[in-house]
Amino acid sequence: MTDSIEAVTKMSLQFLAEAIGQCPAGLESSTNRDVVFAVLGFQYGAVQGAAYVAGLGDDAAGIAEEVLGKINGMERENVLNYLSLMPMLARKEYPPIGIGAKAIIGFYHAPTDGEKLATAGSLREILRQIDEA
Numbered sequence: 001m002t003d004s005i006e007a008v009t010k011m012s013l014q015f016l017a018e019a020i021g022q023c024p025a026g027l028e029s030s031t032n033r034d035v036v037f038a039v040l041g042f043q044y045g046a047v048q049g050a051a052y053v054a055g056l057g058d059d060a061a062g063i064a065e066e067v068l069g070k071i072n073g074m075e076r077e078n079v080l081n082y083l084s085l086m087p088m089l090a091r092k093e094y095p096p097i098g099i100g101a102k103a104i105i106g107f108y109h110a111p112t113d114g115e116k117l118a119t120a121g122s123l124r125e126i127l128r129q130i131d132e133a
Contacts, residue, residue, distance in 0.1 A: 005063060008050045012067045015050070015107045016043055018120035020071055034130050036082075037089075038096045042123050043068055044086045045100025052101070053108055096126050 019042070047067050051060035061083070069079045090097050099122050106119040 004054045004056055008047070008054045008056060008060065009063050009067060011053075011108065012047045012050045012063065012104065013071065015046055015104045015120060016067065016071045018107075018117060019043075019046075019103075019123045032130075035127065037094075038126050038130055039123065040068060040072075040082050041086065041089060041094050041096035042100035042103075042126060043071065044083065045090075045097035045102075046104040048090075048097070049101030049104040050108070053105060099123075099126060 044064055047064040048060055051063060056063075064083055064086075065076070065079055068074065068083065069076055072079075086097065103119045103122045107116050110116040110119060
């Protein structure tokens, strides 16, 4: 189980490190809540997708806290505040969560680096749609 948790954490960090380059700087201090929730929802979905691939299920909560805090440079309290809302958003099928989950599964199965990068690019598409709205 510990090996699976470490593998999910590593895969999530690797994937989100690719995707985070497409995020706006200063996410933790952004005043555009749509962007913050979209990015964090995408990241949360990615961790959930990685946990699903590894067969972890409910053990992903601690992983999400660690990964989102690390990748965004956010304080634990802020991460927990956002994470507390994610299960409700997932139940309401908040699109960035589903897109993040599908993207990391695609990343995991991609045979080439180019295809891996393309899956990380789905976050850029979400942010573009928010900018246009």
